[in-house]
Amino acid sequence: MSGLHLDICLVYLYDIILFSRTVEEHLERLVRVLDRLRSAGLKLKPDKCSLMQQSVTFLGHVVSGAGIATDPEKTKVVAE
Numbered sequence: 747m748s749g750l751h752l753d754i755c756l757v758y759l760y761d762i763i764l765f766s767r768t769v770e771e772h773l774e775r776l777v778r779v780l781d782r783l784r785s786a787g788l789k790l791k792p793d794k795c796s797l798m799q800q801s802v803t804f805l806g807h808v809v810s811g812a813g814i815a816t817d818p819e820k821t822k823v824v825a826e
Contacts, residue, residue: 755779756804763804772798 754775756763764779766772776797783790796802801810808815 750779750782756809758805761804763802763809765809769798 750757754764754766756765762779764772764775766775780790801808803809803817806817806820808817
């Protein structure tokens with residue numbers, strides 16, 4: 747995902763998190779990412795895809811419009 751990683755998405759192994767400010771921007775970026783995957787000959791498994799989410803848990807963090815925060819489930823174990 748050269749040129750897209752950290753600019754419009756986060757990529758780690760087989761996970762891709764796409765982020766944007768508006769629905770229109772999100773759809774535009776989604777097309778860019780899907781085009782890039784298609785040109786590389788890669789396919790997505792639809793049942794493993796989640797689209798248009800407000801927040802997601804990713805590598806022990808919660809990524810949302812508010813930014814990136816530590817997953818409360820991970821800190822709960824340490825606090826207890």
